Amino acid sequence: MTVHFPIVAASVSEWIARPFLPLVTAVPDSQLSALNAQLPPTLSFSLSTAAPSRADALLERFPLVLRDLLTGWLPEPLRWLLNSLLAIVAILAIFGLLFAFLTLAERKILGRIQNRPGPNRTPLPFTKLRFFGLAQPFADGVKALTKEDVIPLGADRVLHYLAPVALLAFSILTFAVIPFGRNLVPLELDAAVLYFFAAGAATELAVFMAGWASRNKYSLLAAMRALAQLISYELPLLLSFVPVILIAGSLSTTAIVAHQGGWHWGFIPNWHVLTPWGFAGFVIFMVAALAESNRSPFDLPEAESELIAGHLTEYSGFKYALFFMAEYFGMCALSGMAVTLFLGGWQAPLPFLEIIPSFVWFGLKLITLLLGFIWIRATFPRLRIDQLTRFAWKFLVPLALINLANTAVWSLTSGWTGPLQLLRWALSIAIVVVPFVLLGRKLSAGVAPRTYRYA
Amino acid sequence: MNLSPLQLCLLFSSALFCIGLIGVLARSNTILVLLGVELMLNAANLNFIAFWRYGPAPAPATGVIFVIFAIAVAAAEAAVGLALVIAVYRHQRNIRLQEANTLRG
């Protein structure tokens, strides 16, 4: 960590200058490469991201400084407790706000895509300022809070109450291991990825509880369908990130992000998505994530235009809002995991853009993925249940398995250089593309594009 | 009485084992019997972890690996067992263990 000290800290009072210098002067590349040359090659990636100076940059440290300002005066055990509490509060506040404005963004964007304005009439309180309906989420919140909480007569009251709470709790738990920035990992775990998916798996239970406790046969049937969908897509979801673990050699999210640091030829980031297996894994992961978070085109469990909201039929008021919130939190968490596993986490896409703090990059990537979710919702029609399960078992799972083998090949051929490297890429791309085409042909065999005849 | 942590863990797992055993012996619902067996398996796993953690000869990972395998086998057992329950239900329209005493289809 001290390698950059002679460069960064001038003879000026070091304590004042150090935080500001990286803001103003990026370390010149020539010095960096000189430094890299002195180091063993295994270490070079950690230095080429200029980690020491960047990690100390003022903006980078800003959340930690803020935290220490609040809790620094406390004795050690209390401080630890309060720090954890602060992290929880920060996550809840940030993702709560993100949830609120994401619903607004979703409705606005859906509206624009469908050639209508979307919600635009809610004024700020006590004014007539509308600001494009920016206050809409809060109006929705008030509405949800003040609605009557209906519990069906024969319902299992405890489970009926417990289902939304459990769902929300488990989806919030998943945020604990996502590295939001260079210094911002709420919980460092050795088996972080496993933890993430263990907490995510528990949400299925909440769906079942909701369907069963409502004592409504349609709720129960829909819950079973939702479970079938969740279980089917759990498999490709889990299989699609195994290659990342294989290549990064770790289950820890921080290590996976660190493994994606550094640059190829000085400007192409080493993100996993930029390799053939990584790209395939990323696409499979995102498709499975769409299904896992019950989003269109896999929103059969809810299908608000056909079924009566599935397992949510008997929920109203704030409990329904909790379900809604949990769904968006789950979507955010899965997108955050996709960013971490495939899109380089908080790493900047270009070397000179590292001036912008890492958590901003994470947020930008996260929001891009979320907007993609919304775009997909507006574009694709809903699948049928048989198409849905067939797609998972006959297409995604085999592709994910083949992709795993592909990654093994990639890992075995990592020593190839020169023209052999081209062969390596061609081989890897072929292993991705050929099964995709073949399986896709098989999946859509006998299905021709629909022709429309106009009278 | 001064119990070491290892003994406490072992007592915990014995109690869990006995709860599973009582469930297996007392209930007539096949699913609950299977769940009792699962509890007994879990109690055995608890012992592995207890000895791994507090045992006299700490091997780096042997206990943990044993538990991982046990969990995998238990999952397979649960799947097969519950498939059997469904098959039995299809034959006799209930899942009372006492009535599943014929092997004729």
Place this chain on the structure above:
Amino acid sequence: MIAFLLIALGTLGTAAVALSLRNLIHSALLLIASWAGIAAFYLWAGAEFVAFAQVLVYVGAVSMVVLFAVLLTRRSREDLAIARESIGRAIGALIVGGAVLGVLALAVISTPLATAPEASPPAATVHTLGLQLMGPHAAALLIVGLLLTVALLGAIVIASTDTPEKTKNTT
């Protein structure tokens, strides 16, 4: 140690209540809580990886199989009456279980178990676990993979209907 006692009480309590309830769904859900308690024990003991595996397998997967089985074999409430013989069986089971517990507890308490000094848990990071699984235990790993495949195929064969319904395949 207080954490351990809480975890143990929670696990044992939920397990005991689960196996004595008549509502199968409640039993299953309480048992899932009990499995989660066991995962908490693993976490307390420092076996992080096993704890998450336990949650993933039991709370995520086995629970679903159990709940599906319960729903697929559920009948209306016609078997509400408790037969006399089942009461007798329950008393017998309690006696046997209590006796086994007594013997086990006596054995545990009276045996002078050699324990390692209270130290931090042995370092079983994911890395060492992986190396162990792929090195000395590779054969077992392969066999478990085979076993799981065979077991799942067998489960599908057993549970599927004898004559597959002829459904028109429309996409």
